[in-house]
Amino acid sequence: MQSQIDKLKTDVAKASSEATEASAAASEAAMKAAAAEEAANRAADYAMDTNSKLDRMFKKSMMK
DSSP states (O other): OHHHHHHHHHHHHHHHHHHHHHHHHHHHHHHHHHHHHHHHHHHHHHHHHHHHHHHHHHHHHHHO
16 A cells, blocks of 8 residues: 555656646747747838838839
8 A cells, every 4th residue: 555655656746747847848938939929020010111111212213
């Protein structure tokens, strides 16, 4: 009986350790996703600015 309890304690400790590792990995993934989203938003802003500049340049060239 004691050997079964000891095995269960070992299994619980292992499961707890794996859960902690999974939580850390999930946190890291969430941070990377947030950074990627921020970079994508910056890229979208730059693209919108570039499109606006190109539109203004095109309009100027059409008025000449």
